[in-house]
Amino acid sequence: MSVAKKSAGPKKGPENFEAAVERLEEIVEGLEGGEASLEDAVGLYEEGVKLFRYCREQLDSAQKRVEELAEAGEVLSLGALEDDDEEEGE
Amino acid sequence: MTADLLGPAASAGGEAGKTVYSVSQLNARVKGLLEEEFSEVLVEGELSSWRTYPSGHAYFDIKDQSAKISAVMFSGRRRLLRFEPEVGMRVLLRCRVTLYERDGRYQLSVLSMDPMGEGVLEVAFRQLMERLEKEGLFDAGRKRLLPERPRRVALVTSREGAVVRDMLRVLGERSPIVEVVLIHTLVQGHGAGASIVAALGRADQGLRNLGRPADLIVVGRGGGSREDLWAFNEEAVVRAIVASETPVLSAVGHEVDTSLSDLAADASAATPTAAAEAATRGWQALSRDLNRVPAALERLVAKKLAELEARLEDLAGERVFQHPEEALGILAQRVDTLFERIGREARHRERARASRLSGLGPRLVAASPGVMVRRGEEALAGVVHRLGRAVEKGRELKAAAIGAVIGRLEAVSPLGVLARGYSLAYKEKDGALLRRAEEATVGDRVRLRLSEGMLACRVEKIFKEGEGS
Numbered sequence: 001m002s003v004a005k006k007s008a009g010p011k012k013g014p015e016n017f018e019a020a021v022e023r024l025e026e027i028v029e030g031l032e033g034g035e036a037s038l039e040d041a042v043g044l045y046e047e048g049v050k051l052f053r054y055c056r057e058q059l060d061s062a063q064k065r066v067e068e069l070a071e072a073g074e075v076l077s078l079g080a081l082e083d084d085d086e087e088e089g090e
Numbered sequence: 091m092t093a094d095l096l097g098p099a100a101s102a103g104g105e106a107g108k109t110v111y112s113v114s115q116l117n118a119r120v121k122g123l124l125e126e127e128f129s130e131v132l133v134e135g136e137l138s139s140w141r142t143y144p145s146g147h148a149y150f151d152i153k154d155q156s157a158k159i160s161a162v163m164f165s166g167r168r169r170l171l172r173f174e175p176e177v178g179m180r181v182l183l184r185c186r187v188t189l190y191e192r193d194g195r196y197q198l199s200v201l202s203m204d205p206m207g208e209g210v211l212e213v214a215f216r217q218l219m220e221r222l223e224k225e226g227l228f229d230a231g232r233k234r235l236l237p238e239r240p241r242r243v244a245l246v247t248s249r250e251g252a253v254v255r256d257m258l259r260v261l262g263e264r265s266p267i268v269e270v271v272l273i274h275t276l277v278q279g280h281g282a283g284a285s286i287v288a289a290l291g292r293a294d295q296g297l298r299n300l301g302r303p304a305d306l307i308v309v310g311r312g313g314g315s316r317e318d319l320w321a322f323n324e325e326a327v328v329r330a331i332v333a334s335e336t337p338v339l340s341a342v343g344h345e346v347d348t349s350l351s352d353l354a355a356d357a358s359a360a361t362p363t364a365a366a367e368a369a370t371r372g373w374q375a376l377s378r379d380l381n382r383v384p385a386a387l388e389r390l391v392a393k394k395l396a397e398l399e400a401r402l403e404d405l406a407g408e409r410v411f412q413h414p415e416e417a418l419g420i421l422a423q424r425v426d427t428l429f430e431r432i433g434r435e436a437r438h439r440e441r442a443r444a445s446r447l448s449g450l451g452p453r454l455v456a457a458s459p460g461v462m463v464r465r466g467e468e469a470l471a472g473v474v475h476r477l478g479r480a481v482e483k484g485r486e487l488k489a490a491a492i493g494a495v496i497g498r499l500e501a502v503s504p505l506g507v508l509a510r511g512y513s514l515a516y517k518e519k520d521g522a523l524l525r526r527a528e529e530a531t532v533g534d535r536v537r538l539r540l541s542e543g544m545l546a547c548r549v550e551k552i553f554k555e556g557e558g559s
Binding site: 017018021024027028031032036038041042045048049052055056058059060065066067068069071 | 244265297373384387391
């Protein structure tokens with residue numbers, strides 16, 4: 001029930017990947033519990049599918065990111081060892 | 091020994107014709123002979139004592155079943171030892187024979203020492219392992235669990251060679267979401283130990299100081315000789331692994347190789363590639379679990395719907411809805427009984443009142459049991475009718491509600507429509523979803539996504555709307 005209630009709040013995207021995975025686990029458990037009303041169950045389902053898509057996207061669209069930490073402490077991108085990836089540190 | 095052999099005599103007032111030495115002279119003479127004759131010999135025996143001094147020199151005896159010789163190993167030579175000599179150890183000494191002039195005692199000045207029976211590295215390994223084990227560095231209790239899904243992995247290994255490429259490939263293929271920071275280190279040869287210690291420091295505190303701490307450090311190298319792998323058995327390396335704030339996964343050499351680094355790390359893998367796999371196992375599992383989510387959600391909601399439908403069926407199956415007239419019959423019977431009682435009562439009162447009063451007749455007729463029963467029956471018939479309509483209406487409403495739910499599910503479900511036998515067609519070359527036949531051209535390769543699995547197809551012919559079929 002508490003699972004369903006949480007989804008009643010304003011619908012916005014998950015904070016981050018880990019939060020999305022956690023919420024998804026909660027939803028599946030909540031549905032497995034079978035106590036949600038039909039309305040709640042469908043709400044959970046919709047949220048679950050959205051979270052699933054978000055997670056899948058995050059997993060699949062991630063760039064292979066390889067860097068080298070040089071002795072002097074600077075971070076170098078390692079385009080040579082992997083696909084090119086111009087990314088620098090955040 | 092004879093006098094001639096002893097060479098030129100220092101003559102003094104001794105027996106006539108015999109050379110007389112001072113003690114020092116004789117010692118010096120003997121020392122010279124010994125050193126000349128035994129400038130470098132090999133001696134095999136058992137260490138029977140081992141004493142070291144702050145100077146760094148070590149004094150010991152070497153013996154066999156029946157004899158012993160004292161020996162000294164000066165600090166310069168001792169520093170080159172790769173193991174710690176122990177009493178009872180069988181060793182091979184390379185040494186000069188000399189004389190300790192003060193005591194007139196001959197002794198061995200040891201140039202190098204090797205253990206017999208096992209290699210020097212084995213002995214060194216065993217000794218260091220025992221010592222560090224006693225200190226508790228390998229205790230299972232101080233090992234941390236590796237993070238299940240690391241976001242940033244520091245890779246401490248050589249940037250040269252196939253091993254690092256293999257690891258990067260595995261890490262990238264299995265979980266591109268993982269960020270890898272390679273920290274190059276020498277992995278063999280002179281200075282490798284110090285290099286690994288420095289690299290571990292950068293992987294741990296270095297990245298932390300940059301505000302980008304790693305969740306996991308993977309340290310290791312590919313296979314090689316025992317000598318090649320030696321740096322990973324150095325005490326400083328072991329201690330750096332133990333000191334790391336970031337969990338460490340160690341993978342040194344092949345399956346058969348065990349290094350002290352492996353023992354000290356929070357976890358070890360048989361090979362560097364296996365380590366890369368272990369580091370990303372959680373991501374793999376998540377990806378697998380994630381792929382099961384849509385079907386699980388579908389199943390769970392379908393179950394919910396099935397339950398509701400079953401409850402509706404049960405409700406509709408109850409007798410009162412199946413045979414409302416029968417239920418009504420029972421009801422009517424009860425009403426009849428009731429009216430019969432009312433009637434008896436009324437007749438009784440009527441007689442009592444009639445004897446006293448007149449003129450109330452018409453009112454009593456209107457209230458007579460017969461009239462009341464008729465009215466009751468009419469009302470009941472109305473109720474039955476409304477009840478019947480309500481049941482019908484209820485069924486319709488429920489059916490509509492379920493229909494709406496299914497509609498909502500299908501709107502978001504990746505599988506719902508497919509589960510009933512529809513499929514989605516994508517162009518293979520750009521993944522575009524095909525909605526109309528004209529969107530494809532003959533010869534296109536097309537993927538058909540079914541509720542389970544995919545088909546790879548080729549377009550043979552295109553029928554416009556209304557053609558073919």
